[in-house]
Amino acid sequence: MNHFLKDKLFWVLLILLAITLLSWQIFFSVGFEAKTTGILLLVFAFVKVQIIISQYMELNNAILPIRVTFWLWTIAVAGISIGMYGR
Amino acid sequence: MITDRTPLIIVAAISMVMVMLLYVVGMFVIAGFLPPPPPEMSQADVVAFYQNNHTSIIAGLTMALVGTGFMLPLCIIGSVFLAESEQGFPFFAVMQALCAVVTVLFTAFPNFIWLAAAFRIDRSPELIALLHDLGWIMWATPSWGFAFQLICVGVCGLRDKRPQPFIPRWMSYLALWVAIGMSYTALVPFYTSSGPFAWNGLFSFWIAFFSPIFWIALVTVMIIRNVARSSSITESTMESAKDPSS
């Protein structure tokens, strides 16, 4: 157990699972209006995406143009998806 | 062993010009077949299209047919580069060349079918519509010919350990991406109305047709630069060989 608690990758997994559970909770119980629920779920999804890219894919080890491009991808795709959905 | 580049350059230049002039102009401009018509076009509209544009359709499709022939020398030139990087039997070079034949045939066959549709304008409308559909399904669905060509190029490129590989590694990865990115053309026969995977769709036509063209344009630029660089190295080597003081 100690071995896992010292492992940064394990903490990343726990955070990702926590966000997933939070999304689940929002989806099933919290009584927001439909569009708000949808937007929140998408925001959480893209936060998870960026965590995977930066922590598991270790984006920081790549050269600068790649780091910029992948950040842009997340922001642009999140923005456009949420924008198209929220209209 | 490096093949003499001069005849390759001449053949490539002629072939590229002819493909642009004959296939691209023939299909897009004269025949008006590309971009593809929507699959849900009514039978009456399809028949009217063939009847009203009879001559330009036949002219454009025939031009395009001749143009497809010129795609073959371009692909075989690619095999020359692949063979230079391979040891022993040039498996990927041969595979690429044979797949090129498949690609060219499946690009050309639909034109024959559409020509038959336009051949007799007083033919029964159902038959004209059938030939129209047959041509489009044959044109839009098969992508494995070109996909396999790209896979050969990609795999060969990644295995190329020479100090000056024929293409940079990222182009090999891009080749593999374009190859798998053409796989959804297999979905074309499911859709009788417009949508992203229909024969005129965002993925099955626009991306599946233009991403290979984009990759070919990039690789052409690279090969031109490669050839220019190796010919300037050859020139400077010959110059220093002539000059006794160096």
Next chain:
Amino acid sequence: MNRCAETKAATPAPSETGMWIFILADMCIFALYFFVFAWDKSQHPEQFIQGQATLNTTLGGANMIILLVSSFFMATAVHAARQLDVARYRHSIRLTLLCGSAFLVIKGFEYSEKLNAGFHVASNEFYRDYFTFTGLHALHVITGLCLLAYALPFGANGNLLHQRARFIENSGLYWHMVDLLWVVLFALIYLVP
């Protein structure tokens, strides 16, 4: 063996630009899938609400958790490879393969549920998008599993792990991409009302 001892420190290998370009291209295509889905949903809201109601959110959610856990194992495998820890590498790759296979089994079960209910890839816009986008994602999972199966024998010894470091790093990147794409697909198709 001495050279391997020198490289024991877990310094991250430089990631290959070409692989990042491949990943980016694939992520851009999937971004188009997301936009097409969002567009179709806005054009056919009732159909999409009904379609979403027929989806098995529990199975989709299970697949979400499976892929997140598999990414953890994959990242562990890559780190183990850098440290030339062959046992941990082999163990982690096997667990990743197990997770990926479980994903496909659940996916197969989900699809057969839908197909038995009479829905297929051309039923309507919702099912077209559902089957094609999740199906293409499943093809990516299969490709990832093939890469991992190819990489598993590299855990035979430290020398091999060192020689094949680039392939292992690239496979890791690919697998994480497969995971993050499901994160968005799951939210967009199964959850978002």
